[in-house]
Every structure is written in structure tokens, then in C-alpha cells.
Amino acid sequence: MKTFLSVPGALAGLLSATALFAQSPGDIYQSSAYRPGATYYAEPSAPAKLWSQPTANVSYKPEASLEPVQGDKAYMDALEGKPEELGPPSMPGIEQSVLSSGSYDSGSCDSGNCYGTEVYGDFCQPCSRWFAYGGALIMNRDLEKEVWLSYDDADIGRQVMGTHDAGMDWSGGYEIRLGQYTGCGTWAWEGVFWAIRDTTEFQVLDTQVTGNLNTVLEDAFQGLSYNDGGGLANIEDYYNNALSHRLRRTSDFYNIELNMFQDPTMYSCNTGCSTFSVGVLGGVRYFRFAESLSYSADTVDYSYDGQVDEVHYDVDVSNNLIGPQIGFIGNLSHGCWNVHLGTKLGIYGNIVTQDSELYGANGYAVVDNAASPNDGEQFDLSSSRGRVTFLGEMDLGVDYKVFNCLTFTGGYRALAVSGVGLAADQIPQNFEDFAVINDVQASSDVILHGAYLGGEFVW
Incomplete structure (x- = not known):
């Protein structure tokens, strides 16, 4: 110069x-x-x-x-030879448009007001801002291959109860998020927690069938006996010709994530009226899916109140996934409105545990077969195994910026998990074979999907 x-x-x-x-x-x-x-x-x-x-x-x-x-x-x-004095530095590559809720613009969606930002030229640049989200979920899951449990012996072709009869209904849950924008709004980290719980029950009475109310598992129960105080009796004697059969199932989903993501700035395109942008995401996730199945019979009355004549076959299975994940975030913004699409994919280590027991108020059923290596053993089994599991998630929603710091959002979310254990998968063909029962079955898939609605506050 x-x-x-x-x-x-x-x-x-x-x-x-x-x-x-x-x-x-x-x-x-x-x-x-x-x-x-x-x-x-x-x-x-x-x-x-x-x-x-x-x-x-x-x-x-x-x-x-x-x-x-x-x-x-x-x-x-x-x-x-003095250099020319320069004005405030320009910030190339930053669009003035709002990319997503809680991004560059903290004023109203059609103004250039700044709050908690540094100003360069005509746009607002946030340097460190917190955000929190709270919302409701309503979701359902797909069901496994059905296992039939009860039938009418006067009409053998009529299956009166199966595992789908107490399948998960549409269930409510909640979701919370807390995070902070860093790097002047270019990146952010967030912690996520959401949970859904469901309990369903189905009951069949002997008055609803033509003949006797029997169990499909009568052959599998051979070799197990239960003492209600009058001596050992085979388990099938409690399930066959019963006054009622009851099936109760629970499904619990818990999700914890810690993610770092762009907000998003990997790619952006401004057409003047709308802005399309894409960012990346990376983090770790802990996901727990647990379900239980309880198949009960009562030969005396129609209520289950803990009497010795009631027997219960319970299976509890839990899947505990932990591992890394990556994903993409896409936004299409126009004024106060924004449409977002997010995807996540991860590979996880999964510890699958199962507990199986058959019992009544007087204790556990026992193997009552002199030819069995487990003769005299109680039917109270626990085991676990590890395996690799894949989890993918898709999130499609719409955001509306109401005030400078408040955005409402709603949308649809689907989550698919492969390589998990289900309660119905653990029902054996022979209840005497403890080795088979302790070999946890974990080759099924689960799809959880539904809607969400909430609000995000930025300060």
C-alpha cells in the first residue's frame, strides 16, 4: 500500500x-x-x-x-504512509434472515431489534444465549407378532385373548430441553429428556365363552406345579377351566441426550422471501425401553385381590441403549413461520435383561418332573445379554415465533429401534427348559411414533 x-x-x-x-x-x-x-x-x-x-x-x-x-x-x-481507518468489520456469509427459532434474530420476526447481541452493520449477532423447551407428547408403538394365550375349548378355532389385546394405546408423555448458543450463535449444545409410560389391561370371563376358558400354553406348562395350600397341582389346572384370564402389559420409554449442533449454518440459501438452511448434529444418547407382561388366572372368583388361588406368569424385559449419534437439521423459514426437519442415526450398545417368574400368594411354581435336570427348582429366572442395536429418528414440525423470545412448535416424530428384546419373545415352548429361557431373545424391532406440541423460550 x-x-x-x-x-x-x-x-x-x-x-x-x-x-x-x-x-x-x-x-x-x-x-x-x-x-x-x-x-x-x-x-x-x-x-x-x-x-x-x-x-x-x-x-x-x-x-x-x-x-x-x-x-x-x-x-x-x-x-x-498511514493505513486507512477501517469501519466496523463486515461478517461475510451471515444472512440477516431468521434461520430457526432462537437463532440470530432476537427481536420480532420482521424487525432488526437486538437483544443480548453484538451489532455488526445491519444484523444482530447473538454471542451467548440460553434456551429452554417444554412440551407434551402423545405417541404409540407398533406391536410384535401376536402370541395367543387363551381359547374356548368348545370352539378351538376361536382365540379369545392374545398379546395384542393389551397392546400399547396412544399414551401421553412429556419432553424438556435446556441448552445454550455458543460461538455467537453458530453452534449450540442441548440436553434432552423425554418419557412415555403406558399400562393396559384386558380380561376374559368364562361367561364370555361357550365352553371352558383354557390356555394355549397348557402343554408348555407341563412339568410346573404350584401349591395353594392343598398340595402341589399342575399349573394348567389353574389356567384351564378358569373363571377369568387377565392380561396386563406396560411399556416405558425414557430418552436422555446431550447434543452439539449448528443452528444451522453448514449451508444456507436466501431467496429474499424465504431462507433454507442445513446444519449438522452430533452427540450421545441413552435410551431405555422396558415392557412387562403379566398373564393371570383365577379359578374361584372374578377379582384379582391376592388370594392363594390366583396364579401369575410375569415377564419383564428392559433394553438399555447407550452410544453416539449424528444427524442433520434442516429449516425453511418465511417470516414468523419455520418448517424444520431433523434426522438422527446412532449405533448403540444394548444391555438386555429379562426376568421370568410364575407364582401365587403361596410362593413360586416349581419344576415337578423327576426326569428334568431342574426338578424341584423354582420358576424365578433372571438373565441378560449384550448386543449391538441401531436407532434412527425423524422429526418434522412447524414453528411459529410469537414474541421476541417465545416460539411455539408442533410436529410429528418417529423413532425406530432394531435388535431389542420384547416380553412376548421370552415365552418358551417348554417352561422346564431353564437354559432356553435364560437365553434372552433380542432380535425384534420397535417403532414409536406420534405428535408433540410445546414452546421454546430464549433469553
């Missing part, structure tokens, strides 16, 4: 020296380059517009003041 500016400076000095020499041939003046304390006469102006120099001619007087003539400051600085 100094080299470039010295050319017009030297030319101006040459012209000045030539003019002065013509007026007073006997005097030779020193160079016109400005130096503090130097004595020189005013020089003619630079070419118009080059340094915003006034274009009016300057008169020359041999008796001019020894003080430098104060011309345009930029011109003087240029002659001295």
Missing part, C-alpha cells in the same frame, strides 16, 4: 518543486513528503476523487506559514 501511495506523492512533490523553482531559481526546497516538524509549502491538490481531496486550486505564497496546510486527513495520512 505504501508503494502504491508513494507514486502520486512523488509526482505531487515533483510538480511542487518545479513550480517553486520557477518562482525562485536560487532556492531549493526539500521534498514535500510530510514529516512532523518539516517546513514546506502547500502542494497542489491530488487528482479529484482519488483520496476525496478538495479540487480547488491552492495559491502559492513564498511567505506562507510554516505550519502544514490542513487538507483532507485521508490524503495526509496517505502521504505519510
Whole structure:
């Protein structure tokens, strides 16, 4: 820059020296380059517009003041070699449009107001802002391959109860999030927790069938006996010709995540009226899916109140997934409205546990078969195994920015998990074979899907 500016400076000095020499041939003046304390006469102006120099001619007087003539400051600085003073730095690549709720614009969705931000030019740049979300969920899950449990012995083709009869209904839950924008809004971290719980029950009475109310598991129950106080009796004697059969199932989902994501800035395209942007996400997730199945029979009455004549077959299974995940976030914004699409995919280690027991108020059923290696053992089994599980999630929703710091959001979410254990998968063909029962079955899939609605507050 100094080299470039010295050319017009030297030319101006040459012209000045030539003019002065013509007026007073006997005097030779020193160079016109400005130096503090130097004595020189005013020089003619630079070419118009080059340094915003006034274009009016300057008169020359041999008796001019020894003080430098104060011309345009930029011109003087240029002659001295000082760099030009720069204004506030521009921020290339940042769009002024709102990318998503809680992003760059913290004013109303159609104004440039800033709150808790630094201002560069015409846009607001958040540096450190917190956000919190709270909302409700209503979701359902797909069901496993049905296992039939009860039938009418007068109509063997009529299956009166199966595992789907107490399948999960649409169930409510809740979700909370807490996070902070960092890097002047470019990145953010968030913690996520949501949970859904469901309990369903189905009961069949002997008055609802033509013949006797029997169990499909009668052959599998061979070899197990229960003592209700009158001596050991085979378990099938409690389930066959019963007054009622009851099936109760629970499904519990718990999700914890810690994610770092762009808000989003990996790619953006502004058409003037709308903005489309894409960002990336990475983090870790802990996901727990647990379900239980309880198949009960009562040969005395129609209520289950803990009497010794009631027997229960319970299976409890839990899947505990933990591992990394990655994903993408897409936003299409127009004014106060925003449509977002998010995806997540992870590979997890899954610890699957199962507990199986068959019991009544007087204790556990026992193996009552002298030919069995488990003869005399109680039917109270627990086991676990580890395996690799995949989990994918898709989230499609709409956001509406109501106030500067409040956004309402709603949408649809679907989550699919492969390689999990289900309660119905643990029902054996032979209840005497403890080795088979302790070999946890974990090769099923679960899809959880439904709607959500909530609000996000940014401060």
C-alpha cells in the first residue's frame, strides 16, 4: 500500500518543486513528503476523487506559514504512509434472515431489534444465549407378532385373548430441553429428556365363552406345579377351566441426550422471501425401553385381590441403549413461520435383561418332573445379554415465533429401534427348559411414533 501511495506523492512533490523553482531559481526546497516538524509549502491538490481531496486550486505564497496546510486527513495520512481507518468489520456469509427459532434474530420476526447481541452493520449477532423447551407428547408403538394365550375349548378355532389385546394405546408423555448458543450463535449444545409410560389391561370371563376358558400354553406348562395350600397341582389346572384370564402389559420409554449442533449454518440459501438452511448434529444418547407382561388366572372368583388361588406368569424385559449419534437439521423459514426437519442415526450398545417368574400368594411354581435336570427348582429366572442395536429418528414440525423470545412448535416424530428384546419373545415352548429361557431373545424391532406440541423460550 505504501508503494502504491508513494507514486502520486512523488509526482505531487515533483510538480511542487518545479513550480517553486520557477518562482525562485536560487532556492531549493526539500521534498514535500510530510514529516512532523518539516517546513514546506502547500502542494497542489491530488487528482479529484482519488483520496476525496478538495479540487480547488491552492495559491502559492513564498511567505506562507510554516505550519502544514490542513487538507483532507485521508490524503495526509496517505502521504505519510498511514493505513486507512477501517469501519466496523463486515461478517461475510451471515444472512440477516431468521434461520430457526432462537437463532440470530432476537427481536420480532420482521424487525432488526437486538437483544443480548453484538451489532455488526445491519444484523444482530447473538454471542451467548440460553434456551429452554417444554412440551407434551402423545405417541404409540407398533406391536410384535401376536402370541395367543387363551381359547374356548368348545370352539378351538376361536382365540379369545392374545398379546395384542393389551397392546400399547396412544399414551401421553412429556419432553424438556435446556441448552445454550455458543460461538455467537453458530453452534449450540442441548440436553434432552423425554418419557412415555403406558399400562393396559384386558380380561376374559368364562361367561364370555361357550365352553371352558383354557390356555394355549397348557402343554408348555407341563412339568410346573404350584401349591395353594392343598398340595402341589399342575399349573394348567389353574389356567384351564378358569373363571377369568387377565392380561396386563406396560411399556416405558425414557430418552436422555446431550447434543452439539449448528443452528444451522453448514449451508444456507436466501431467496429474499424465504431462507433454507442445513446444519449438522452430533452427540450421545441413552435410551431405555422396558415392557412387562403379566398373564393371570383365577379359578374361584372374578377379582384379582391376592388370594392363594390366583396364579401369575410375569415377564419383564428392559433394553438399555447407550452410544453416539449424528444427524442433520434442516429449516425453511418465511417470516414468523419455520418448517424444520431433523434426522438422527446412532449405533448403540444394548444391555438386555429379562426376568421370568410364575407364582401365587403361596410362593413360586416349581419344576415337578423327576426326569428334568431342574426338578424341584423354582420358576424365578433372571438373565441378560449384550448386543449391538441401531436407532434412527425423524422429526418434522412447524414453528411459529410469537414474541421476541417465545416460539411455539408442533410436529410429528418417529423413532425406530432394531435388535431389542420384547416380553412376548421370552415365552418358551417348554417352561422346564431353564437354559432356553435364560437365553434372552433380542432380535425384534420397535417403532414409536406420534405428535408433540410445546414452546421454546430464549433469553
